[in-house]
Amino acid sequence: MPKYFLMVVALVCSFASATVSAQETHTLRLAETWGPNSPILGETTKHFADMVEKMSAGRLKVRIDSSNKHKAPFGIFDLVRNGQYDLGHTASYYYKGTIPNAMYFTTVPFGMLAPEQYAWFYYGGGMELMQKVYEPYGLLSFPGGNTGNQMGGWFNKEINSLEDLKGLKMRTPGFAGEVMSELGVAVTNLPPGELYTALERGTIDALEWVAPALDFPMGFHQIAKYYYSGWQEPGAEVQFLVNQKTWEKLPADLQEILRVAMRTAAYDMYAKSTNDSSDAWDRMKEDYPNVTHKVFPPEVIDALRETTHRLLQQEAEKDPLAKEIITSIQDYLAKVRKWTNISDKAYLNSVSGD
Amino acid sequence: MPKYFLMVVALVCSFASATVSAQETHTLRLAETWGPNSPILGETTKHFADMVEKMSAGRLKVRIDSSNKHKAPFGIFDLVRNGQYDLGHTASYYYKGTIPNAMYFTTVPFGMLAPEQYAWFYYGGGMELMQKVYEPYGLLSFPGGNTGNQMGGWFNKEINSLEDLKGLKMRTPGFAGEVMSELGVAVTNLPPGELYTALERGTIDALEWVAPALDFPMGFHQIAKYYYSGWQEPGAEVQFLVNQKTWEKLPADLQEILRVAMRTAAYDMYAKSTNDSSDAWDRMKEDYPNVTHKVFPPEVIDALRETTHRLLQQEAEKDPLAKEIITSIQDYLAKVRKWTNISDKAYLNSVSGD
Structure with missing residues (x-):
């Protein structure tokens, strides 16, 4: 009888330990x-x-x-x-x-x-x-x-031509920043916490963050005139x-x-x-009903696209x-x-x- | 000793049965x-x-x-x-x-x-x-x-005005069919297996199916001139x-x-x-390079939209x-x-x- 029990215990234990390990x-x-x-x-x-x-x-x-x-x-x-x-x-x-x-x-x-x-x-x-x-x-x-699609950014100057980008002080990081920089934008990178004040005081003319959901808590719509659609x-x-x-x-x-x-x-x-x-x-x-939505003019879009493709081409060749x-x-x-x-x-x- | 074993077996069994039931x-x-x-x-x-x-x-x-x-x-x-x-x-x-x-x-x-x-x-x-x-x-x-966005359908007649919809024999089921019907389209419903032949022989002038992925195996692009963007x-x-x-x-x-x-x-x-x-x-x-993509003219889109809203309004009132x-x-x-x-x-x- 004890022998029989031992076998049962062994069997049950081996089964239980298998499930325990899976668990x-x-x-x-x-x-x-x-x-x-x-x-x-x-x-x-x-x-x-x-x-x-x-x-x-x-x-x-x-x-x-x-x-x-x-x-x-x-x-x-x-x-x-x-x-x-x-x-x-x-x-x-x-x-x-x-x-x-x-x-x-x-x-x-x-x-x-x-x-x-x-x-x-x-x-x-x-x-x-x-x-x-x-x-x-x-x-x-x-x-x-x-x-989702990110916005081109908050601007206090209208961008009507490539000329308007020259010397524009803008916070836009990464690859988009490189492209902008090729077109004469003075790209700066500031910590997120300083962006609002920098835009308000005119230390920068424009900045790009994300899209309304994440831009809203940053408050940029309170101090910027134009919200441009994106490309980047x-x-x-x-x-x-x-x-x-x-x-x-x-x-x-x-x-x-x-x-x-x-x-x-x-x-x-x-x-x-x-x-x-x-x-x-x-x-x-x-x-803020005065916030105005804008799109970059074709001249600017074309230059941004050509520059993007040129930079990508350079990467591809490397x-x-x-x-x-x-x-x-x-x-x-x-x-x-x-x-x-x-x-x-x-x-x-x-x-x-x- | 046997008593001890019994307890162990009972314990192990009760644990094992719990995991088995979860399994x-x-x-x-x-x-x-x-x-x-x-x-x-x-x-x-x-x-x-x-x-x-x-x-x-x-x-x-x-x-x-x-x-x-x-x-x-x-x-x-x-x-x-x-x-x-x-x-x-x-x-x-x-x-x-x-x-x-x-x-x-x-x-x-x-x-x-x-x-x-x-x-x-x-x-x-x-x-x-x-x-x-x-x-x-x-x-x-x-x-x-x-x-994804469904296409407006395959047409062998160009739709340039509301007039072109009058009497047009088209297969388009459901709510879209009701809307089309209000605009004078002769809406027909044929089984899927008969659609190709009906369009080829001119029994119908147009039909709406899904989008390229599911339209392709039906072969409509082989026999229709125009592929219209959708609204429905x-x-x-x-x-x-x-x-x-x-x-x-x-x-x-x-x-x-x-x-x-x-x-x-x-x-x-x-x-x-x-x-x-x-x-x-x-x-x-x-x-089939001759397949031409088309969009319905504003006059047609406006009438379709007004009719849609009127029918929805009727449903809402019920x-x-x-x-x-x-x-x-x-x-x-x-x-x-x-x-x-x-x-x-x-x-x-x-x-x-x-």
Whole structure:
């Protein structure tokens, strides 16, 4: 009889231990570029963590550290690469100093709108190219949410010709700043906290931030006359970074839960941005009816586009992988934009006035 | 000693049975409107089932029956309501005969583009209104994937004025058909299999199907001269239906897995539609360079819009819930379109020629 019990216990135990191991709890640490309670961006990581925890019945938890904790808002790439964090939420183009080819996976001036870019990422070869760039660093990269089309910026001087750009003091970072600089703009980079005062006092003539949802809390509409439509970031996609070793340690079901939660969180951020920017633009117009929407004249747009293409061409000539990525983006854009033109663009132009 | 063993066995057993119950396998049956191997739409349900099975480590499986199995492509609502199926993949506006208010959750003429509509569903009150409509039937409804902006259709006669619509024999179903009919179009409804021949032989002068991705396999570009941009379905969202009793029987983690998989499958279908329509339009233009893209003249668009608004107004007057939904859509559209106009529309117009 005792022998029989022993066998039963052994059997039951071996079964139980198998399920217990499948039920093991994992806590992943995520470092985000954003400060605590950052609208839209910070909501995205919380939403992601929430989905992961619910879908895994608590077996997979994500602990989020904002920039006030890890003190390295633009060092997420290194934090995840070195394994100090398992996950990151940041933007690929912040790391072009370390890996120049990271730049193309956020947005490109005169590039794709968010829906066009998602089509490229998931069905047009974009994911594979992004992985080619991040794999050597032991990282996986996934789309992490779209801000929607970014605005060209807040101006206190009207831009009617290329001449008006010469000597214009403007805060506009990154690749767009390089392009602007080629056209004679005096590009400056100020910390976010100083922007409002600098624009108010005329230390700068213009600045570019994001779109109404994130511009509104900065208050620029209170002190700037013109809000120009953009050309430089038609659909900025932030990113999730995953340490490859962390990924490989997870069972297949938790990997899939992570993958799908990142994907949904990203798409949802685009919808949230659309919602919040439409709310914010509505409020700006209501509170400050004199804020005027403007578009850059064709002369300026043409010069910006030519300069963009020239700079991209230079990058493509330096490195075969850069060339492969830029070619993929340009070919895909040429095709998908023809479809956008006969669908959404034709619709917007024929059914509604501006 | 035996007593001790008994206790251990009891303990281990009770623990094991708890995990076994959490590990219980569920198989849900899904009925879809589409035929087997339907492009884009059928890919969406397979993709959904695949994510669900992987995320749940096989604890939740979805078995898909296409229309050749259940023989009720436009009866999915009843099949899921009656519990013959747990899940459905169909389009809300197919059921306006049974529940008139179902019509507004697919698309509305002169309504929102897909990204605007997702913002409305998830952050603008759309989901809550949809649930109000489906709850009395013991159903949950979720966005199930977007076709992108649908085209106005294939025409062999140019439409230059309202006069050209009078007596035009056109296949265009649903609400758009009602609007067209008010303007003197002889609206006909033919089974899909007869459309090509009818257009080729001149039995009909025009027809509206979907967008390049799904129009291409129908071959209309081989026999029609003009491809008009649309007004009637700016972002048609199909739907997942879930039987509420099935839903309630599932543990919370599997509910969340279902919810997130539906959400991702829907968004992914929009990206896939964008990709496939851009491919298909490219191929059409290459194979049949004489196919000409057209937009309806302002006179026609204005009449279509006025008629649409008049018919919607009539619906709103009949029923308070219809009024609530139509008002929500119109208010949201008015706000979000202002944002789309200064972002995507301004961008598309200023950066790229047609």
